[in-house]
Amino acid sequence: MFFDILKRDLKRKKTMNVIILLFVILSVMFISSSVMNLTSMTGSLDSFFDKAGVSDYTVFERSGGTVKAADAVKNAEGVTDFKQEECIFLSGHKFVGRAKEKDSQNANTSMVCCLSHQIQRYFDGSDNEITEVADGEVYVRQSLLDNSNAKVGDKVELTVADVTRTFTVKDTLKDAVLGSRMMGNARFLISENEYKAFEKAEPLEPYLFYLSFIDTNDIPALEKALNNCDAIAFSLDRSTLQFTYILEMVIAGILLVVSIALIIIAVVILRFTISFTLSEEYRQIGIMKAIGIPDGKIRSLYLVKYLAISVLGAIIGLTLSFPFGSKLLKMVSQNIVMENGNSLLLGIICAAAVVCIIVLFCYLSTRKVKKFTPVDAVRSGTTGERYKKKGVIKLGKKPVRPVFFMAVNDILSSPKRFLIMLFTFFVGISMLMVGLNISSTMTSSKMLNWINMAQCDAALVESGSIEKYMVADGREKLNQKISEIESDLSEKGWKADCFVEVISTVIVTKGDTELKTNGVEGINMTPDEYMYLEGTAPQNKNEIAMSYIVADKLGAQIGDTVTVKTPDGETECMITAVYQTMMSLGNNIRMYPGQTYSFQNLVGLNDLQIRFNDDPSTGEIEKRIEAIKEMYPDDKVMNAGDYVDYCVGGVGGMMDGVTGLLLPVIILIDILVAVLMEKSFLTKERGEIAMLKAIGFKNRSIILWQILRIAIVMIAAVLFSVALADPIGKLTTGGIFQMMGAKNIIFDMDILKTFVIYPAIVLATTVFSVFLTALSVRKVNSNEINSVE
Numbered sequence: 040m041f042f043d044i045l046k047r048d049l050k051r052k053k054t055m056n057v058i059i060l061l062f063v064i065l066s067v068m069f070i071s072s073s074v075m076n077l078t079s080m081t082g083s084l085d086s087f088f089d090k091a092g093v094s095d096y097t098v099f100e101r102s103g104g105t106v107k108a109a110d111a112v113k114n115a116e117g118v119t120d121f122k123q124e125e126c127i128f129l130s131g132h133k134f135v136g137r138a139k140e141k142d143s144q145n146a147n148t149s150m151v152c153c154l155s156h157q158i159q160r161y162f163d164g165s166d167n168e169i170t171e172v173a174d175g176e177v178y179v180r181q182s183l184l185d186n187s188n189a190k191v192g193d194k195v196e197l198t199v200a201d202v203t204r205t206f207t208v209k210d211t212l213k214d215a216v217l218g219s220r221m222m223g224n225a226r227f228l229i230s231e232n233e234y235k236a237f238e239k240a241e242p243l244e245p246y247l248f249y250l251s252f253i254d255t256n257d258i259p260a261l262e263k264a265l266n267n268c269d270a271i272a273f274s275l276d277r278s279t280l281q282f283t284y285i286l287e288m289v290i291a292g293i294l295l296v297v298s299i300a301l302i303i304i305a306v307v308i309l310r311f312t313i314s315f316t317l318s319e320e321y322r323q324i325g326i327m328k329a330i331g332i333p334d335g336k337i338r339s340l341y342l343v344k345y346l347a348i349s350v351l352g353a354i355i356g357l358t359l360s361f362p363f364g365s366k367l368l369k370m371v372s373q374n375i376v377m378e379n380g381n382s383l384l385l386g387i388i389c390a391a392a393v394v395c396i397i398v399l400f401c402y403l404s405t406r407k408v409k410k411f412t413p414v415d416a417v418r419s420g421t422t423g424e425r426y427k428k429k430g431v432i433k434l435g436k437k438p439v440r441p442v443f444f445m446a447v448n449d450i451l452s453s454p455k456r457f458l459i460m461l462f463t464f465f466v467g468i469s470m471l472m473v474g475l476n477i478s479s480t481m482t483s484s485k486m487l488n489w490i491n492m493a494q495c496d497a498a499l500v501e502s503g504s505i506e507k508y509m510v511a512d513g514r515e516k517l518n519q520k521i522s523e524i525e526s527d528l529s530e531k532g533w534k535a536d537c538f539v540e541v542i543s544t545v546i547v548t549k550g551d552t553e554l555k556t557n558g559v560e561g562i563n564m565t566p567d568e569y570m571y572l573e574g575t576a577p578q579n580k581n582e583i584a585m586s587y588i589v590a591d592k593l594g595a596q597i598g599d600t601v602t603v604k605t606p607d608g609e610t611e612c613m614i615t616a617v618y619q620t621m622m623s624l625g626n627n628i629r630m631y632p633g634q635t636y637s638f639q640n641l642v643g644l645n646d647l648q649i650r651f652n653d654d655p656s657t658g659e660i661e662k663r664i665e666a667i668k669e670m671y672p673d674d675k676v677m678n679a680g681d682y683v684d685y686c687v688g689g690v691g692g693m694m695d696g697v698t699g700l701l702l703p704v705i706i707l708i709d710i711l712v713a714v715l716m717e718k719s720f721l722t723k724e725r726g727e728i729a730m731l732k733a734i735g736f737k738n739r740s741i742i743l744w745q746i747l748r749i750a751i752v753m754i755a756a757v758l759f760s761v762a763l764a765d766p767i768g769k770l771t772t773g774g775i776f777q778m779m780g781a782k783n784i785i786f787d788m789d790i791l792k793t794f795v796i797y798p799a800i801v802l803a804t805t806v807f808s809v810f811l812t813a814l815s816v817r818k819v820n821s822n823e824i825n826s827v828e
Contacts, residue, residue: 054718056714058308059305059308059345059348061707063305063348067360069297069488069704070302070393071357071360074218078385082374086376086378086632087376087687090159090162091162091216095255097252098251098268099250101247102268102270103639104271108249108265109123110770120443123157123251124249125247125537126151126250128247129248132227133195134193144270148687149227151237152226152232154169158251159216160293161228164373167211174230175205176206177197177206177209177227179195180374181211184211191210194206199237200240204234213376216250246508248272265555266546272679274611285775285779289690289775305393311715313405315719315723325435327703349398353390357387357389357390360386369803386605423575442747446744449748456720457752459712461755463712464712467705469760469799471762472764478694478695479788479790479793481683481687485611487682489685491569491619491627491629492622494678495649495652497660497679498679499646499675499676500646500647500649501520502648505779511646513637517638518563519541521647524649528649535652536560538562538648539562539644540562540644541562541645543605544558545605545628547593547628558644559627560629570630571584572782573617575616576615577615579611581612582612583612583630584615584629585626585628586625590624597614605640606637619780623780636676660678709753709801709805715817716749719750721816742810745813753801757794768785
């Protein structure tokens with residue numbers, strides 16, 4: 040008998056059961072793929088570093104230092120192994136023979152290496168170890184190809200001083216140390232013969248760099264010994280090096296949040312469906328109780344039904360999670376050698392967890408069966424009487440159409456019926472807005488404040504190596520380059536300021552705490568052009584500003600005096616301001632112009648920035664950028680927003696891909712929820728619809744009444760999402776940005792895209808699905824009025 044009842048129920052409520060099944064499928068598919076990918080990536084990083092042979096500590100230094108890392112580690116306790124690899128920085132590189140050749144990236148932080156010098160293992164795009172590189176061929180990481188609009192098989196010209204060689208891109212390179220998007224240095228892996236050709240370049244010394252691997256059981260002692268080295272560009276322990284892959288893990292984390300939201304929505308929808316089913320089957324439940332069937336047996340009927348649906352959905356969802364997860368993994372695993380691990384077991388655990396959650400919630404939701412009595416069956420669960428008004432507002436003589444009045448009155452008089460829709464629409468649209476806000480922020484000029492750079496209108500990535508400025512007269516050469524650019528722009532009739540930042544290594548001491556960090560100095564600009572969290576900009580050479588991360592490490596605050604040590608000597612400086620920056624994971628201080636020691640000891644140089652003085656419009660700026668590109672055909676020129684995306688490794692493009700994936704999913708969820716609710720409304724309100732027809736309402740008016748209710752709820756959800764977009768964004772992604780060095784997040788929202796276009800797409804598709812569902816009111820006859828309250 041129970042199976043006959045279950046069979047009839049499944050046939051009678053096909054739409055509702057199918058929608059619940061789809062939600063289970065989506066929930067399992069998303070959470071299984073997200074957990075498997077996130078676990079796979081986290082575990083794969085350790086495995087990748089082990090396969091590549093990455094040591095406990097990595098040091099990257101240029102040649103010419105007075106104290107070299109190889110000598111410094113001899114005095115460090117705990118060092119068990121030291122390996123070093125020679126690299127040659129490029130004067131420039133350029134992908135050639137493509138339709139959009141001018142879009143090629145001419146970054147000045149790329150280098151060439153060969154296998155004969157290697158201290159780590161490299162892997163190709165298929166995760167195979169690279170054991171041989173043919174002459175004329177090169178391996179390079181995927182993100183560099185993406186930024187250069189290039190692909191495998193393209194030609195690339197590599198130049199070191201007076202030597203230029205042309206190569207064919209054989210395959211992509213997976214490089215554990217320099218392969219993440221946060222790493223600005225890109226490696227070109229070439230053959231030994233080609234490398235020897237570059238070694239004949241004149242001059243060669245300024246282009247030589249050394250990458251060292253150090254194994255140690257006492258990292259603090261090692262870092263203290265390395266503080267004496269004056270040519271280290273950066274040094275990281277293994278865990279920090281792994282953290283540079285955080286951007287690759289952001290997508291998997293976002294999808295995990297989406298998965299959790301889907302499960303919550305599925306559970307809420309399940310609760311509504313069960314409550315609706317119970318209210319619709321008062322008579323049947325009452326009769327079963329009257330003939331002696333116990334509560335447990337009645338509840339088991341629903342438990343079996345939803346267990347069957349959830350198990351079927353879990354199987355389908357788990358099956359789909361593998362191809363779906365593989366597709367997502369390709370977006371984030373271009374730079375990592377992935378491990379399969381126990382993906383199947385994790386997927387099964389996730390699917391089983393979803394099934395258990397749904398069945399448990401079903402069990403809790405059927406507790407009201409205990410309260411039903413056979414008498415309730417006679418009256419279908421009602422007493423036939425009510426003692427309060429159903430309406431909250433009155434129509435009266437208000438200039439409002441009856442259909443709109445009925446829609447608003449229904450929502451206000453029975454808000455619980457519409458809260459599920461409001462919650463679902465709000466969650467979906469909020470997730471979409473978070474993705475859109477991250478994408479727009481990562482390509483916004485306001486992001487320059489987050490990386491502690493001054494605002495500008497354009498940026499110029501100069502072709503050729505930055506090492507040409509890392510000489511004794513480098514300051515004069517850089518000032519001359521800045522003057523040339525300002526003069527060229529002036530000839531075009533554009534008054535503009537050109538400026539740049541140089542980076543050196545400094546040692547900051549407060550009390551017994553000593554910290555090696557980066558010192559940043561602005562050339563042709565003043566410190567008050569930057570944004571600070573607290574305090575005021577440095578006014579002289581005895582004042583500095585400090586990132587809050589460095590301040591926390593030193594236990595320092597505004598007003599404290601610290602000692603800043605450079606190769607030129609020591610200076611007592613007062614901290615006047617604290618700021619945030621995502622550059623170098625927040626590890627730097629800002630010095631007053633002229634405080635930096637000789638440019639010969641620089642470890643880095645940011646790109647040239649241009650700011651026009653006549654406050655041109657966005658359109659005018661783009662026209663000027665196109666003209667500047669023609670003035671400097673060998674350089675890469677871009678607007679401030681594109682430059683931000685360039686600096687953070689193309690995260691904006693990654694988030695666009697995530698948003699493109701979220702949009703159809705959210706539309707599908709909203710359609711499913713809207714159709715489910717509309718179906719339930721039509722079933723429950725059949726008598727009311729018949730009465731409206733009996734008093735003269737046309738089908739189109741009744742359909743409009745049904746559509747308006749859901750449209751109003753969706754508009755309310757959009758308004759709530761807009762109001763809470765900033766706090767929700769900070770709650771969901773603030774931790775990630777804070778780990779990268781940004782303490783105070785202010786999203787730069789694309790108003791048109793975030794608040795108009797995307798919500799309009801979701802609203803239009805959802806309302807259209809409700810319209811198609813509501814067409815069934817045409818089948819209701821006025822003779823069915825006997826079922827009205």
